[in-house]
Amino acid sequence: MDPYGLRRVVSPAGVLPQRAHRLDPDLPPGDDELAIDVDALNIDSASFKQISDAVGGDAARIGAEVAGIVRERGKMHNPVTGSGGMLIGRVREIGPRHPAAEDLAVGDRIATLVSLTLTPLRIDEVLAVHPEVERIDVRGSAVLFATGLWARLPGDMPDALALAALDVCGAPALVARHAPTGARVLVIGAGKSGALFCAQAMETLAGSGEVVAADLSEKALASLLAVGVVHRTLPLDATRGLEALQRVESAGGLFDLVVNCANVPGTELSTLLLVRDGGTVIFFSMATNFTAAALGAEGVGKEATLLIGNGYVPGHAELALGLLRKNPRLRKHFEARFVR
Numbered sequence: 032m033d034p035y036g037l038r039r040v041v042s043p044a045g046v047l048p049q050r051a052h053r054l055d056p057d058l059p060p061g062d063d064e065l066a067i068d069v070d071a072l073n074i075d076s077a078s079f080k081q082i083s084d085a086v087g088g089d090a091a092r093i094g095a096e097v098a099g100i101v102r103e104r105g106k107m108h109n110p111v112t113g114s115g116g117m118l119i120g121r122v123r124e125i126g127p128r129h130p131a132a133e134d135l136a137v138g139d140r141i142a143t144l145v146s147l148t149l150t151p152l153r154i155d156e157v158l159a160v161h162p163e164v165e166r167i168d169v170r171g172s173a174v175l176f177a178t179g180l181w182a183r184l185p186g187d188m189p190d191a192l193a194l195a196a197l198d199v200c201g202a203p204a205l206v207a208r209h210a211p212t213g214a215r216v217l218v219i220g221a222g223k224s225g226a227l228f229c230a231q232a233m234e235t236l237a238g239s240g241e242v243v244a245a246d247l248s249e250k251a252l253a254s255l256l257a258v259g260v261v262h263r264t265l266p267l268d269a270t271r272g273l274e275a276l277q278r279v280e281s282a283g284g285l286f287d288l289v290v291n292c293a294n295v296p297g298t299e300l301s302t303l304l305l306v307r308d309g310g311t312v313i314f315f316s317m318a319t320n321f322t323a324a325a326l327g328a329e330g331v332g333k334e335a336t337l338l339i340g341n342g343y344v345p346g347h348a349e350l351a352l353g354l355l356r357k358n359p360r361l362r363k364h365f366e367a368r369f370v371r
Contacts, residue, residue, distance in 0.1 A: 032063050032128065034177040039151050041105065048176075049149035054105035056151035056174060065131060065175040066124035069154075070190075072097070072147065072167045073198045074116040076222060076294035077318035078109040079165040085111075094157040097167055101154045107147035114317035115147030116165075118173060119184065119194050130177055140190070142197045143173070144180035144348060161371045164195065182348040192362070193352065195369040199224035200351035202292070202315060203231030204344035209311055210288055213239045217279075217305055218261075219269050220292030221251035223369055224315055228290050229260040230354050230361050243286070245269065254368065258360045269293050272300035279305050291316050299324040300331070308334045315340030 038061070040046060041053040048054055060066040074082070074097065086092035101107050107115045122139045125132050135141070143150060151174040158168040175181060182200075184193050202224040210216055210232050218228045221244050232242045244255050245265040252264035267278045269291075279285065285307040291298060296318045303324070306312050312335055314324055324337060355362040 032177065033061055034063060036064075036149070036151070036174070036176040039105075039174070047149070048106070048151070049146065052104065054151045056105045056153045056172065060124050060126055060174065062126040062128040063177040064126045065122065065129050065135070065179070065181070067118070067120040067141070067143070067173045067175060068123045069118050069120040069152070069169055069171040069173050071120075071194065072107060072116055072118050072169060073194050074107070074165050074167065075112075075114045075198075075317050076165060077316060078112045078114045078116065079162075080294050081109065081112050083162060088162065090160040090162055093162060094160040094167055098154050098157050101152050106150055106152050112317060113148070115150070117143050117145070117147060117198055118150070118152075119143075119190060120173065123172070128177070131181065135183075140184040141181045142184060142194060143175055144182055144197065144200065144343065145175070146342070150175065150179070164191075164369050164371045166191070166194070166371070180343060185352055188352075188355065189370065191370045192355070192365060195223055195365050196227070196351045196355055197348055199227060200347045201340060201342035201344055202227040203350050203354055204347040205313055205315070205338075205340060206231045206288075206290065207235050207350070208344065209313060209338070210235045210240075212236065214287040215241045215243070215283075216288045216290070217243045217245060217265075217286040218290045218292060219245045219298065219302060220294065220316065221246035221248060221255050222292060222294065223365070225292040226255060226258070226260060226361065226364060227351055227354060228292060228315070229255060230258075230358060231350070233260055234354075240287075243283075245275075254364060258364045260361060269298040269301040270295065272304050275301040276304040286310065288313070291319060294318055296320060300327050303328050303331060303333045303335070306333065306335050311336045311338065313338045313340050
């Protein structure tokens with residue numbers, strides 16, 4: 032048994048796949064591995080933005096850059112942001128000792144719920160790039176280890192819609208755990224994860240407290256307000272800490288829980304300044320510099336609980352999909368903004 036995929040690490044020797052510089056995606060599937068024919072990659076927002084900015088937003092060059100990273104590393108592991116994404120595809124082969132051997136069948140369509148930074152991957156062809164939804168359609172193959180999480184694609188919604196939600200499905204589960212009754216919650220970033228954080232916060236608070244979204248894009252904020260998943264919005268630039276603090280102090284004061292979903296670097300200080308002493312911060316964004324977050328809290332004398340946004344919380348996939356099922360306006364919002 033090789034539950035963590037150590038045999039696929041090419042270099043450096045002895046590290047786990049996520050830390051490896053290169054994996055071998057071409058070894059024959061092991062008895063405890065799952066082989067997948069890949070249809071699409073959902074690149075995480077921070078990574079996609081970095082690549083897009085680096086190549087001037089050109090779709091073909093974005094696809095070529097992603098294919099180059101995968102060719103070099105045997106996985107989608109952005110060397111600048113350190114992040115990857117997730118994929119959807121069809122089960123090609125199931126090792127007899129894989130934990131899903133009794134649950135899955137060849138041909139089942141699944142989404143992987145572990146990062147592409149540790150998933151052995153080969154891209155044979157880039158078929159299409161969808162910059163507006165950070166998705167790349169490909170023909171390729173991948174391997175899921177015994178410890179790798181997955182979700183069967185639901186039959187009651189299109190794959191692209193399910194992919195958009197499953198890409199950030201850890202978001203609602205985290206806020207369900209950390210938003211106490213009566214809390215004032217601020218979500219920085221009005222993208223996919225931000226929308227799910229807000230929707231779940233409204234449900235968890237059940238009429239108590241307050242849910243506020245902050246973003247530089249007033250259009251994105253207006254969309255969330257129209258969906259009904261926030262009480263109000265705050266247009267602000269989270270890369271400008273003192274300006275953000277002044278904006279918040281003049282609009283109701285500091286928050287009990289601040290969630291960072293921004294897809295740009297340099298937002299750590301704002302996040303810390305906007306939480307009250309004794310409050311909680313969830314850094315869900317992969318653009319976060321966690322050293323800057325820790326030292327920044329010390330530097331501004333902020334006594335708060337800082338949480339790394341673990342993408343896995345038990346039941347997270349069904350919770351995220353459930354939000355779309357029971358909230359038609361949220362589903363329409365996802366279909367309009369994140370499905371192509």
